Amino acid sequence: MPQWIRACATDDIDEEDLIRFDHGGATYAIYHSPEGDFFATAGLCTHENIHLCDGLVMGHLIECPKHNGQFDYRTGEAKRAPVCVNLRTYPVRVDGTDVYIEVP
Amino acid sequence: MSKRDYSLLGPDGARAVETGLAAAEWYHTDVPRKVMKELMQRSDQPAIRDTMILYGCMIAFAAGGIAFWGTWWCVPFWAAYGVLYGSASDSRWHECGHGTAFRTAWMNNAVYEIASFMIMRNSATWRWSHARHHTDTYIVGRDPEIAIMRPPAFVRLIGAFFGIPDVIDFFPRMIRNALSGPTAEERTFVPQSEWAKVQRVAIVYTAIYAATAATAVATGSILPLMVIGLPRMYGAWHHIMTGLLQHGGLADNVIDHRLNSRTVYMNPISRFIYWNMNYHVEHHMFPMVPYHALPRLHEVIKHDLPAPNRSIASAFAEMWPALRRQLAYEDYFLKRDLPPTAKPYREDFHRAALGDLPDALPAE
Numbered sequence: 408m409p410q411w412i413r414a415c416a417t418d419d420i421d422e423e424d425l426i427r428f429d430h431g432g433a434t435y436a437i438y439h440s441p442e443g444d445f446f447a448t449a450g451l452c453t454h455e456n457i458h459l460c461d462g463l464v465m466g467h468l469i470e471c472p473k474h475n476g477q478f479d480y481r482t483g484e485a486k487r488a489p490v491c492v493n494l495r496t497y498p499v500r501v502d503g504t505d506v507y508i509e510v511p
Numbered sequence: 512m513s514k515r516d517y518s519l520l521g522p523d524g525a526r527a528v529e530t531g532l533a534a535a536e537w538y539h540t541d542v543p544r545k546v547m548k549e550l551m552q553r554s555d556q557p558a559i560r561d562t563m564i565l566y567g568c569m570i571a572f573a574a575g576g577i578a579f580w581g582t583w584w585c586v587p588f589w590a591a592y593g594v595l596y597g598s599a600s601d602s603r604w605h606e607c608g609h610g611t612a613f614r615t616a617w618m619n620n621a622v623y624e625i626a627s628f629m630i631m632r633n634s635a636t637w638r639w640s641h642a643r644h645h646t647d648t649y650i651v652g653r654d655p656e657i658a659i660m661r662p663p664a665f666v667r668l669i670g671a672f673f674g675i676p677d678v679i680d681f682f683p684r685m686i687r688n689a690l691s692g693p694t695a696e697e698r699t700f701v702p703q704s705e706w707a708k709v710q711r712v713a714i715v716y717t718a719i720y721a722a723t724a725a726t727a728v729a730t731g732s733i734l735p736l737m738v739i740g741l742p743r744m745y746g747a748w749h750h751i752m753t754g755l756l757q758h759g760g761l762a763d764n765v766i767d768h769r770l771n772s773r774t775v776y777m778n779p780i781s782r783f784i785y786w787n788m789n790y791h792v793e794h795h796m797f798p799m800v801p802y803h804a805l806p807r808l809h810e811v812i813k814h815d816l817p818a819p820n821r822s823i824a825s826a827f828a829e830m831w832p833a834l835r836r837q838l839a840y841e842d843y844f845l846k847r848d849l850p851p852t853a854k855p856y857r858e859d860f861h862r863a864a865l866g867d868l869p870d871a872l873p874a875e
């Protein structure tokens with residue numbers, strides 16, 4: 408049953424950056440875009456099990472710290488080798504200064 | 512340890528998967544996120560400048576070589592052109608393959624394709640082999656880019672300074688790839704979705720080499736091959752000289768880049784040709800830091816790394832005797848001493864990964 412979980416405060420993440428969020432045995436990545444919007448994806452790269460939170464956000468791309476694979480974190484689309492499999496994304500809503508994600 | 516089997520389909524690779532050495536979590540020095548973000552920032556400007564210098568010099572040196580062809584005056588021009596073609600292409604292939612050299616993706620891709628052709632590596636295959644090299648650096652049976660296998664094959668190593676083994680390997684592989692796509696071993700690390708691309712790239716390379724060879728035959732001169740193809744041999748020495756130092760003589764089957772990689776201080780010309788890959792521990796630990804930021808990264812984390820070698824000569828003086836020693840005793844390696852300020856990492860695991868062996872023997 409999907410549920411909304413508070414992941415962080417809006418000012419926990421710099422613009423054009425991300426943080427890691429763990430919940431219920433799963434790991435997620437929460438992004439703050441240059442336009443000020445928030446997004447959420449699975450926390451691990453689909454190439455190998457590497458945490459994306461140590462990677463680099465450039466515009467709407469997240470670059471994985473291990474082999475520089477890239478995803479569009481808004482859609483999860485794999486954008487640059489060696490990643491071929493898209494990243495799972497999760498709905499996000501902002502309530503005041505709180506960021507919520509909907510997890511399965 | 513029994514004899515190492517470097518085949519990607521062999522028992523050592525399978526054992527690395529079983530023991531957890533493959534795809535393991537490697538050591539990283541703690542760097543504050545704010546500092547790391549700043550170091551990772553991409554910029555087109557340094558790589559545009561360096562690429563203009565590189566291609567500009569190549570055109571000028573080739574023009575000099577052609578103008579003085581038939582006289583001894585052409586020799587220094589070809590020597591310089593060769594190093595830029597047959598060695599600088601290695602570092603451009605490497606950095607642009609990581610996608611860190613330029614900020615703009617198409618610039619990385621364009622320089623990557625040109626460099627891959629010059630260094631004689633199928634651009635579609637090698638992207639993947641290098642990813643594996645970063646996942647499983649010097650893990651026997653997993654890393655397809657181990658330059659010095661144990662015991663070291665010295666004839667092959669010396670031949671590599673002239674590009675001989677690489678060229679001998681490249682052409683039959685190119686033809687095979689052009690006819691039937693990746694080989695069985697290549698298929699272990701290249702995803703199936705890319706197999707057709709491997710074949711397409713090989714067909715393009717074959718066509719360019721065939722056209723160059725045909726021009727040489729038609730004109731009755733090796734001059735076309737001096738421009739395309741041969742510089743991969745007569746200019747290879749610099750990238751072999753620097754490349755062997757990356758991991759040569761150091762531990763294998765460990766998961767801490769401080770123990771299996773070498774940082775060497777180098778002169779500015781070598782650093783231009785090598786695009787700062789002399790900061791090799793730093794590059795492996797943080798591959799998303801672009802080449803132009805590696806000296807700054809080195810300053811930030813050097814308290815946690817073994818002392819760098821002070822020059823190419825001193826690094827060779829350390830490595831070469833170790834390689835000779837591995838001829839008689841292939842388990843020998845240079846154990847890296849971490850500074851007192853460094854954090855240790857999984858030494859238990861490293862000892863286990865090295866079997867029941869004693870630590871590295873003292874140097875002779």
Ligand code: FES
Nearest residue numbers: 452454471474476
């Ligand atoms: S683990 Fe993310 S690109 Fe390889």
